[in-house]
Amino acid sequence: MRGIVFRGECKLELVTVPDPTPGPGEVVLEMKASGMCGSDLNVYRRPANAMAPTVIAGHEPCGVVVAVGLGVISPHARVGARVMVHHYHGCAGCEDCRSGWPQMCQRLPVIVYGQDAHGGHAPYMKVPADTLVPLDGRLSFAAGAAISCGTGxxxxxxxxxxxxxxxxxxxxxxxxxxxxxxxxxxxxxxxxxxxxxxxxxxxxxxxxxxxxxxxxxxxxxxxxxxxxxxxxxxxxxxxxxxxxxxxxxxxxxxxxxxxxxxxxxxxxxxxxxxxxxxxxxxxxxSWTMSIQAQKACADFVIERGVDLDALFTDRWTLDQADDAYRHFNQQNGGKGVFLM
CATH class of the missing domain: 3.40.50.720 (NAD(P)-binding Rossmann-like Domain)
Structure with missing residues (x-):
């Protein structure tokens, strides 16, 4: 599959990597929407010599579960489930991780998807099942992507x-x-x-x-x-x-x-x-939100009829990645999203 990789100095590349396969405790999502976040620009603008190894960008992922690894028992990690991703993963056992704040994990270096491991700017994405947050059918995949970081x-x-x-x-x-x-x-x-x-x-x-x-x-x-x-x-x-x-x-x-x-x-x-x-x-x-807060935000949006889709002024395909980030870098419009 192909995915978007930032190369620094406002350059990016569509690179080819193997399709992901879930290991124990993991799932693979078919991406439906992957949001563009303002914090992406901090990486997009970095000097080329400060860039990390090739990692697919995108930390606002939303899609459908298409493959499940061994040992996954979560009810919303079944094949066909519509899900958002809480885009952090820690040790999964400490007090912070178990309370829904894996980004605060003190035991292991926290994985940030789209930064330390492949993110959502690609057709598929592999994540631990415990990062999934169910997406109600009344919300669009784009709205779910927004809740996964910016709105959340x-x-x-x-x-x-x-x-x-x-x-x-x-x-x-x-x-x-x-x-x-x-x-x-x-x-x-x-x-x-x-x-x-x-x-x-x-x-x-x-x-x-x-x-x-x-x-x-x-x-x-x-x-x-x-x-x-x-x-x-x-x-x-x-x-x-x-x-x-x-x-x-x-x-x-x-x-x-x-x-x-x-x-x-x-x-x-x-x-x-x-x-x-x-x-x-x-x-x-305040650093993003907990897993529970991500779900609570989605519930609130539904209950109050908040039109999150109105946030999106720009919808792109992966092949339009260069134009998408050049436009987003101007910071004079609404939110952008890649739709797959």
Whole structure:
């Protein structure tokens, strides 16, 4: 089979590798959708001399089980099952792994699919059966791919932050994660202030229900957010852009006792402890979501009728990989997905 491999310096290649065969405890999926994540760009842009050995990219996999290895007893690992993948695997026996957080495993180096082992940008993908999360038939495979990382990351952050319908949340960045956060926050009844430097993404956030949209290029975002909130500031802020200025503004736009969630990879943020102490802020970095949260996010999307398919502005085939990532690298649209 052929799959997409990043070569660094904004280059990629469709390489041929053997079709996967499941070993004990493993399954093979026929891929139906594999999402493009903003964190892909960190690898796509790396210097060529910093690239790892050939690994098929794609850590937002969604498909159908087509082969099952020995010893697999999970009810949703049967042939024909529609599934998402929780794209991490640890030792499977420690407290973190057994609680649904394999990315926090302290016993073994964590495998990240699409980075350390072959991912979903190919016709087939082999994973341990315990990484599977069932995909309800009411959700598209593309929606399942989004939940597998980008949308799930927004959900996981709000779960840690304790977002409710009483909150006013400022969401910095309206890329795939930020737009997912806007959809989820509105479905929970929160007031949303969406921020992005791109006009198209601001317009999309508005169409997704954002109560106010702001352009950070205008400057003075904390003051602008206080003006929108009667001088108080937001009760919560979520930084998804991975930009230092966005992180600083997120810290400075919330009112005393507020909560700031940080998920944007790449941001370097510093702050005065004395200032933060006197505001009694909660500052929470958040790394994707647990296996249980991935399923809970999917259930919420169904229950509230959240239109995750609206996230996708670009649908590609594997043969269009080069064009797909060149376009995605501009960071001025919605979410992209490879459909197989």
């Amino acid at each position: 990351t927004a959900w996981g952050a709000f779960e840690r932050m304790g977002l409710t319908g009483r909150d006013t949340v400022a969401i910095f960045g309206q890329g795939p994660v930020g737009l997912s956060a806007t959809l989820i926050a509105k479905a929970q009844g929160a007031r949303v202030i969406a921020l992005d430097i791109d006009e198209v993404r601001r317009a999309t956030a508005k169409s997704f229900g954002a109560d106010s949209v702001l352009n950070p290029i205008d400057g003075g975002m904390p003051d602008a957010i206080r003006e929108l909130t009667g001088g108080k500031g937001a009760t919560m802020a979520l930084e998804t852009a991975g930009a230092a200025t966005a992180g600083q503004d997120a810290l400075n736009c919330v009112r005393p006792w507020g909560t700031v969630g940080l998920v944007g990879i790449g941001a370097e943020i510093s702050f005065s402890l004395a200032k933060m102490l006197r505001k009694q802020l909660r500052i929470l970095p």
